[in-house]
Amino acid sequence: MNRTIQFGSWQGVLGNGLAERELVCILAVAAGHTDKEIARRDGLSPRSIKGRIESAMFKLGVYKRPALVAEAMRRGLISPMILALCAILVGQSAISDHSLNRIRKPGERRVETRVSIRRTEVALTA
Template sequence: MGEPVRVGVVARDPMLEAGATSALHGYPDVEVVPVGSARVAVVLVDDVDDAAVRLVRDLRAAGPEVVLVANELVPTAALAATVAGARGLLRRREASADRLARTVLAAAAGDCTVPPDLLDRLLEHGVARAGPVGPGLSEREREVLRLVAEGHETSEIARRLSYSPRTVTGIVHGITTRFRLRNRAHAVAYALRAGLL
């Protein structure tokens, strides 16, 4: 086991902040620190409004990966948060201590986590706008991005699709390079927004 992931918690409500901090303290792979020195920032909000999206963007610009926990996540808000740089999205009612810790660790590893039902709605939204096959991504690239969006790690994606991890990494890198995207989360958000998934 390596160094624990340094996590900062940000919330307007001090009780929410205390609850999330307490939940994360029970995990040996996580160390709760001030957000200024965190590798991952957990942001707790009531609604994903413009202020929440700005906060995600500002935190990402400062360096840490961001996990956003909100009361409710609708596709448009989830997409805005992901485009702003959020790597993990959770509804507050689904954010058990274990799930929050797993989402934080996935974000630290560079993976993106979205609730499965929300992912389905985002994918339906993208298909409705682009038709059954959107331009710009091959079927292989779409399959890899779908699994990235579901929160699977590179090794899991490779096993599921019978590719090598290097091939999966190459596919994701090719997408991010071709569309000038920052990371895997940005690739998923871009593909959904553009109707490519």
């Protein structure tokens, strides 16, 4: 059972070996928040936030915050919301691509045939 968590403009997926609080801390770090800001928001001490971030670093095998965010993105644990929005929009445009359903005008078929014949002739003479 995978659950999605959102923090600012970032989203993360639970069910991957990380605790919910650790994932929230990674999302907050990715959003650029400090330990104090995260602690103030969650009503905890900055030390406990630092412990959760260190625990997530240990589980992912990294030792610096930028590497933590990069590794979480590489493993697909977190992603910026803009990527999800782009994926949705691209999927919608692929489903409803009006250019595929375009009806040709009467003269277009002849022009396409002439162009393809010309390309074939050029290829044969070269």
